[in-house]
Amino acid sequence: xxxxxxxxxxxxxxxxxxxxxxxxxxxxxQAAGDMEKCFGVAMKGHNDCxxxxxxxxxxxAKVDNQADAWKLVPKGTCEKTSSSTSPSxxxxxxxxxxxx
Amino acid sequence: MMHSPLASxxxxxxxxxxxxxxxxxxxxxxxxxxxxxxxxxxxxxxxxNYMVAGGPFHHYLSLICEQYPLSIxxxxxxxxxxxxxxxxxxxxxxxxxxxxxxxxxSEHLAWSSHGPYFLNDLLPLRYDTATLxxxxxxIDQVQNLLQRQILLENPATYIEFDEAHFDEADFxxxxxxxxxxxLLLDVNNLYVxxxxxxxxxxxxxxxxxxxxxxxxxxxxFAEETDSLGERLLIDNHGSPVDQAVWTLYQRxxxxxxPMATLIERDNHLPAxxxxxxxxxxxxxxxxxxxxxx
Amino acid sequence: MNMQDAFSAVLLDPDTPYPQGISCHNGDxxxxxxxxxxxxxxxxxxxxxxxxxxxxxxVGDVFFQAMARAFIQEFPPKSxxxxxxxxxxxxxxxxFASASxxxxxxxxxxxxxxxVQAFHAADACAVDPHLLIxxxxxxxxxxxxxxxxxxxxxxxxxxxxxxxxxxxxxxxGQIHGIDPYQLQxxxxxxxxxxxxxxxxxxxxxxxxxxLKEGRALELAACQALExxxxxxxxxxxxxxxxxxxxxxxxxxxxxxP
Numbered sequence: 001x002x003x004x005x006x007x008x009x010x011x012x013x014x015x016x017x018x019x020x021x022x023x024x025x026x027x028x029x030q031a032a033g034d035m036e037k038c039f040g041v042a043m044k045g046h047n048d049c050x051x052x053x054x055x056x057x058x059x060x061a062k063v064d065n066q067a068d069a070w071k072l073v074p075k076g077t078c079e080k081t082s083s084s085t086s087p088s089x090x091x092x093x094x095x096x097x098x099x100x
Numbered sequence: 101m102m103h104s105p106l107a108s109x110x111x112x113x114x115x116x117x118x119x120x121x122x123x124x125x126x127x128x129x130x131x132x133x134x135x136x137x138x139x140x141x142x143x144x145x146x147x148x149n150y151m152v153a154g155g156p157f158h159h160y161l162s163l164i165c166e167q168y169p170l171s172i173x174x175x176x177x178x179x180x181x182x183x184x185x186x187x188x189x190x191x192x193x194x195x196x197x198x199x200x201x202x203x204x205x206s207e208h209l210a211w212s213s214h215g216p217y218f219l220n221d222l223l224p225l226r227y228d229t230a231t232l233x234x235x236x237x238x239i240d241q242v243q244n245l246l247q248r249q250i251l252l253e254n255p256a257t258y259i260e261f262d263e264a265h266f267d268e269a270d271f272x273x274x275x276x277x278x279x280x281x282x283l284l285l286d287v288n289n290l291y292v293x294x295x296x297x298x299x300x301x302x303x304x305x306x307x308x309x310x311x312x313x314x315x316x317x318x319x320x321f322a323e324e325t326d327s328l329g330e331r332l333l334i335d336n337h338g339s340p341v342d343q344a345v346w347t348l349y350q351r352x353x354x355x356x357x358p359m360a361t362l363i364e365r366d367n368h369l370p371a372x373x374x375x376x377x378x379x380x381x382x383x384x385x386x387x388x389x390x391x392x393x
Numbered sequence: 394m395n396m397q398d399a400f401s402a403v404l405l406d407p408d409t410p411y412p413q414g415i416s417c418h419n420g421d422x423x424x425x426x427x428x429x430x431x432x433x434x435x436x437x438x439x440x441x442x443x444x445x446x447x448x449x450x451x452v453g454d455v456f457f458q459a460m461a462r463a464f465i466q467e468f469p470p471k472s473x474x475x476x477x478x479x480x481x482x483x484x485x486x487x488x489f490a491s492a493s494x495x496x497x498x499x500x501x502x503x504x505x506x507x508x509v510q511a512f513h514a515a516d517a518c519a520v521d522p523h524l525l526i527x528x529x530x531x532x533x534x535x536x537x538x539x540x541x542x543x544x545x546x547x548x549x550x551x552x553x554x555x556x557x558x559x560x561x562x563x564x565x566g567q568i569h570g571i572d573p574y575q576l577q578x579x580x581x582x583x584x585x586x587x588x589x590x591x592x593x594x595x596x597x598x599x600x601x602x603x604l605k606e607g608r609a610l611e612l613a614a615c616q617a618l619e620x621x622x623x624x625x626x627x628x629x630x631x632x633x634x635x636x637x638x639x640x641x642x643x644x645x646x647x648x649x650p
Contacts, residue, residue, distance in 0.1 A: 003416075005612065005615040005619055006214075007615035007618060007619065008611065008612055008615065009536065009611050009618075009626075011464050011482075011532040011535055011536060012532065012535050013626075014532065014536055014614070014626070015529055015532040015535055015612075016531050016627070017625075017626035017627040017630060018525070018528065018535065018627075018630055019627075020627035020631070020632065021430060021527055021562030021627050021628070021629075021631040021633075021634055022522070022529065022631075024528065024627070024628075024631035024634075024635065025634040025635035026565060033536050039510055039526040041508050041511075041512035041588050042446060043127040043128055043130065043156060044126075044127050044128060044443050045127050045146060045149035045476075046128070046148075046149065046440050046443055046444070046474075046475035046476040046478065046544060047146045047175055047176065047302045047473070047475045047476070048146055048148075048149070048175075048366045060459050063279035068582055071491075072455060072459050072491055073454045073456070073491070073494070074451065074452035074453060074456045074491075074492060074494060074498075075452070075453040075455065075456060076449070076450050076451045076452045076453030076454075076456065076457075077450050077451050077561075077562065077568050078451040078452060078494075078495045078498075080439070080568045080569055081558070081568055081571050081572070081573050096534060127456065147472055148474050148475065149476070151474045151476075152474075152476055152513035153513060153514055153515035153516075153544070154513065154514060154515040154516035154544075155513045155514060155516070155545075155583065155585045155586065157513070159516075159586060161415065162606075175473070176473025176474070177473075178473075181397070182395065184396045186473070189472075189474075192474070199522075211397060212473070213473065214398070214400075214401035216399055216467075216471050217401065217469045217470065217471060218470045218471060218472060218473045219401055219404060219405075219433055219438050220432075220433055220436045220440070220467070220470060220475065221404075221429060221432040221433045221436060223397075223400060223401075223404075223429060224429075226396055226414075236631055246619050258417075258425040258426070258428040259413065259415045259417050259422060259425045259426055260414065260416050260417060261396070261414060261415055262414050262415065262416050263414065270644075280395075296425070297417065297418055298418045298419070301433070321434075322572065326419070326421040326424040326425065327421050327424050328419055328420075328421050329421070330419055330421070331424065332424065332428070334428060340414075
């Protein structure tokens, strides 16, 4: 990113922003989204003594699927998103669309 | 190269884990362990999971190791690898041990790194004199840096090598005699390997240097059949300990006396309480074992 | 070629036969050697699935495993610390032709990598609020103040609704009705033990980038305004302060003009 900018911000504007930030931050945290288990990252070790989770000092009985990656189609939750071509037209409301 | 007489001086015997049943500590159980404080003898962790800068893993391990004896089990040193030990990784192990001061540190009789790559599995060794020399040199290097005795775990294997000079028990005896390390006896691995190679588990057990055992591991295996319809056991840590392994464990305790015993479960992880029950079962075997004179 | 050379070459390439010099009691070497091959692949696939659970859910088990397998062939791990495995995964996904029907997949992977890195990032305490108040009381030096951020803080600019997609896969999130084709930026941070992801404007993301690069408050804020004229400095600071993401104040800017 360019280091140069022609803009300036006055000391008063900066102080106003920091002052409002401090008053917002002083409010009690919203309960929503503050769930105890909201780690976003699985509480799970990457290295483990079994194939189930990472490094194996144990084997796995499950032979992983060896389908040909180049012929596969993603079949997961992506099918449930509204796409720009979806009948609902939800995606057409998007201000920005993926280049195709 | 330094061998038997010196090795035991360089690597003083590590402090012992209590002769009780312990559990592998899984991140999924961190909060449960602190909330329920189960009555188990110790916890064991995989070293590599804690080679991170900060965050929940260190937070919870720090709290849990204030309340329980700790054992650290490495899965990444590649002691049997033909490549030199990764000095950076060895340093990470040393830093981790300095931080948590576990009662025990153990690694595997296996290789997992090759050239620049980490292959993420504990791969089998050909038991020949070149491998013996290399394994002992690597253990010397680790014990010298860590200034402690380590335990080496017997592997679960699925194939053997044509040109081996030793059988596995003899090889382990040689490694222990020459390097002064101890034995982490994985009874499940012993059983799995013996079935896979059509050997008698009890005869194998008796061939091992059991006086060097510093810890026992127990786990469950998966059972498959090979293309000839014969049993092929896979050490997947995905189920409770099998009855055949419990029986072999009892035979082991008769020979070693009460010994710190870890219940390992890595796949199909159940609730903590289930694992605590399995640890209780191990403690029943332990308490019915005579202390060896 | 010695045994470990031969063994490791064959493990990573599923189309080659097992190496010479191995045996088993009944001769069924193939099936038994396959256990090692399977361990290596399934272990690495699972390590990737642990780091990229949203990517996994977006494309499903079969596709994820096949894509991960292709990635592993190209980028086997180099470190035994598996939490660092797969940093090239997002770039790989971007170039993976079969995934092109899910164009936002690579950016979701980038976001998930930032989450893993935030999760394991070094610990740092939030700055004493009195220092912030003290800074507020000295408005003339405010512009030159450098805000130090928690090591887990990161931002990501995307042409897709990555934060919304990510959030939809947490807990009771709903993916129905989410339009992925909306420009969205995200800020990732670790507040205490929790990793949190916020959908933000590109100005806020640019502001975080500027602070991370050591720019002083005024310069970082001005650049954010250039990126997004609607950038709200007060809200951006409130987000960082209320999630303990500011860990220090440095009065002298060390930024070259």
